[in-house]
Amino acid sequence: MELEFTTRTTFDKVGTRPPRPDGTDKVTGRALYGADLAGAGMLVGKVLRSPHAHARILAIDTSRASALPGVKAVVTRDDFPGIGPDGKVKGEVEENVWDVARNVMARDKALYEGHAVAAVAATSTAVARQALKLIDVTWQVLPHVTDVDEAMKPGAPLVHEDMITAGMDPAPEEPSNIAEYTRIEMGDIEAGFAAADVIVEQTFRTEAAHQGYIEPHACVASTSEDGVAELWCCTQGHFSVRDMCANILGMDLANLRVTSSEIGGGFGGKTTVFLEPVALLLSRKSGRPVKMTMSRDEVFRASGPTSSTSITARIGATRDGRITACDASFRYQGGAFPGSPVSYGAVCGMAPYDCPNVVLDCYDVVVNRPKAAAYRAPGAPMASFAIESLLDEIAGKLDIDPVELRLRNAVKEGSSSVYGPTFGAIGFVECLEAARDHPSLEAAPGANRARGIAAGFWPNYGGQTSVTVNVNNDGTVLVSLGTPDIGGSRASMCLMAAEELQIPYERVKAIIADTSALGHNDTTGGSRVTHSAGLATIEASRRVIDTMKQRAAALWDIDVEAVVWDQGCVRPSGANAGDHEPLTFEAIAAMAPSTGGPIAGHAEINAEGAGASFAVHVCDLEVDPETGRVTVLNYLAVQDAGKAIHPDYVEGQYQGGVAQGIGWALNEEYIYGSDGVLQNPGFLDYRIPVASDLPMIDTVIVEVPNPGHPYGVRGVGETPIVPPLAAVANAVSRAIDRRMTETPMSPPRILAAIDGSP
Amino acid sequence: MIDVRLGATLRSMAGGRQSFPVEAGTVGQVLERLQGAYPELSAVLDRGVAVSIDGRIYRDSLLQRVPDGAEVYLMPRVAGG
Amino acid sequence: MSLQHVTTTVNGDAAEFLCDATETLLDALRDRLGLTGSKEGCASGDCGACSVMLEGRLVCACLVLAAEADGREVETIEGMAGTGELHPLQTKFLELGALQCGVCTPGFLVAAKALLEEHPDPDETEVRYWLAGNLCRCTGYDKIIRAVLETAADLRGQ
């Protein structure tokens, strides 16, 4: 379906900051999250996880566990139907379900420390824990590898013994840990470097970060004897949970109804399944509802952190600061299965710049770590760390202001993107100018202090969306959405419906409906919801208006073409329309039962036309030269939102992305021991920023409307985490006069750089 | 005639050729006719692609019209966090 | 396994429950008393999502044994609003959009209320350090800190 619209620029309600419809439940503790549901006869499910980084499972004996009083079901790999790599996929599943199935429960080998190998359902947590201790697994421990560069070396332990690198011509004959190779190429790289007056080259490394959502994964599954099942869980996409679970368990989609609870953060980490198929199986075997929750250490060890990376990049530029060439090698590990976001990352790193000659080599590598999941702008922050650091080096060598250097190379409408197509309306130049002109840039840093600047990009996407707008007889409106609300999207949908319907915001409420109530909705992710669900909400609202116009026309006995919708009323229009009193939205709603029945609008769309969002960040910080500790003093995030529907939550996305990025830059990391065991699976030693670590985070919302949305909306959630690694690194590097090339830039690492030791 | 180009991330998968002319009126026809006419694109098409038409990216819109002379790129499908 | 009988006061009401000796106060609140407003984010005292008041002192309910609550008074997020009326902190959090996913919000509100009762006029640094045991991954803390400072000013009548 092709939606017809022209992008609006003046608004009555959109752009205001009313309280969110789900807010009161959230400030009173009433809102129900994944672990908050309880049912009669509910069992507790727990997972036994591999203590080894890499080990063959020779045998699993569950007899002692099954015999323990209170244990109602035990499942292992033998209970999972085999899905071949060509397994038929039901519904919309982006991920390779075969890999997801093997990640959910180990088959022949445990591929990382924390990989699930068995699960039990019991009458209490204590019994379930005891039962796990009674499961006997016979292991053959294998050599392991957790580092991306080590994993690529010939002779490295093979995570999958039969994996041949895809994308190489000719295909290699020997298996390796390189799952896929992609080359991104444009122009003439040799000529590009030949034209350069200055060339900079460095190798960069970033350690894996975790999304760090505060709510651990949780679900309740209930399966009846007839095979019909219900699942309640915290997820970014209950439709895709349904589709993945049904695939893994061989169920019909109609037999599984999934309800998304309130969700306590996701950032990409709740776009796949971990516990859900296991809970459904345990429920099927026990005949009772089963609740499963991850402990925090399970979240770190066995959900989906992001990739660690190793990147070598070289950029050339002319004396006047024009980038002439970039070649780079991006090496990302995606954990124990293929699918690291390496090529997205590579593209996003260079996308802000008009560079005619590019070669980007991308390696998707497997290692003995948990399977990477999406994390906010997957792959982009690491690539931008490398590219934006090198741009700062060029700015330094050429003595050009770093914002000015970026302005000289910034893509604009009509520029070719590094990934091919020509950019439409984008706001990168506007963001750079807003950053340059912002008053916070006037304050000059002092001793041991410095400022860092970096840009970021994310393309955003649309996707399948289904929304219903129901009009009640009292004139209030209920919007049913299928995209879980993580950061306030219900408020934005209510604003857009109220804007279209020209009724007060307070008269509109929104809920997240379950998978039985709406058509398919893609997952909340990729910064798509305000754009796509917004588009569908607007479309559904317009259908409500169409129906209201039809009702009024019928009532007045005139053609529907002779009525117009104007300021929340249906009015007759034109010479022959007669002299009828306008009917308000409320009046038509009240007459609905006697004029044809309920009034509802719905839209089932595949939203296209997502608009890319660019950002520019400015970080001021101070380094303690004797300890290497960093204090962030000021931070400014400028980003193009297209149109901010609810500015509080747009600012909140910018500020939240900045905080996560600062954490990743300074302290967050996965630390593995030589045994391949994660050493810091908790919030004590996986150090996400606390309130006292951060300053206020200043924001500027740039609004260059996206022509692909009736209100000009661009997604905003991903881009804010792209620039901070480089913004912080550029500031630290200036403060200590040494280039920092690794994250996290922890105090020991910074002090080592200051002292010149390795 | 529509000149379909490969986005940068896909070029290495198709033996270096970058431009593939086809007669087509919709995205669905574009993909179907590419499949028939250019066996070297099978690896690209099998992995699933998005299609950029004049800078706007379409992921699953086989029915989308493609104007004659439009800038058309095949792209990898991107989701996000 | 024999269970222990605990008599306590929760949000001003008498409450009794049976629990295993290893259960925490958080387990008891959520699983025995159905008060799921206090959240388990870590079970190790690092995230503050289970912040409650025990005998008038701010604590993490995950670091208190349920049996310890015998004869003690507990206040949770569920007791924060008055009858039909939100606490000024709750109102301000809504007004300023000081929450996104909302799972840390109960802990922040309980902790912030304790702060304002002890320090009615905190500066930004004091608020940040007082709330350093409450992790938020969505907001970058900015709007939360502003909401607490603004509520403090409102309560002082400024």
Add this chain to the structure above:
Amino acid sequence: MRYEAPRTLADATGMLASCPGAARVLAGGTDLLVALRSGLVEPELVVDIKRIPGMEDIVAEDGGWRVGAAVPGAVLSRHDGVRRQWPGVVEAVELIGSTQIQGRATMVGNLCNASPAADSVPAMMAAGALARVAGPDGRERDVPVGDVATGPGITSLATGEVVTSVFLPEAPARSADAYLRLIPRTEMDIAVVGAAVSLTLDEGGRCAAAKVVLGAVGPRALVVEDGAAAIVGTSLDDEAVAALEAAASAAAQPIDDKRGTVSYRRKVAGVLARRAARIAATRAGERS
């Protein structure tokens, strides 16, 4: 597991002594509950000592202060008397965890947990504090706090023994203490390095006596005699504090682990000792 909350010390020590399996004392519980939850310890008995009279009291004694084993940080840090005499001890206790942790965690618990990185232990040692230990036979003994922990997670306490209080002696005139630690964040971390200095100035402002103690750079807190010697008799001029810094770095016996490297800890031990000495001297000067 059994939970008991005895009302007398004799009951507590008796229960602990007679328990055939592993038994643990519960005061603030901020370490014990984490260990319980993770399955690191599975005691048969947990004895909550908070209902024993006196355990939550801070009492003046011989010009100093006796701090009960169940006094949480939140109470200690509001105690003006202790803070006036031993500001470094109080700031060390205040650094343990968040506001919520402060509502529970106790100085004695920090001592008996025997972590090499315990914040309050170097500060208590620099203050010359004594731990009072009660045994099941009804006898009490006082031991220097530095003798309680003998290694990571290991104490010198016998079965059935409980530390009931810590005595902070009267601080001499013109003396003060300070404690600094290095953590990557500003809060919610375990010390990578900790340094406590207490010192006394003479009437001329020169350092008459000093104690320097380091945390997190050895299997237990380390007394740096050479560091104290480097500043005693000086006016804490640059040369003297540089000697202190060098002595502290030399004395440190750190390990490489997830929280820091040997070279980093060694260097920062010196930096923090120097900075803590300067703070202590300034405070002492203000008190003369």
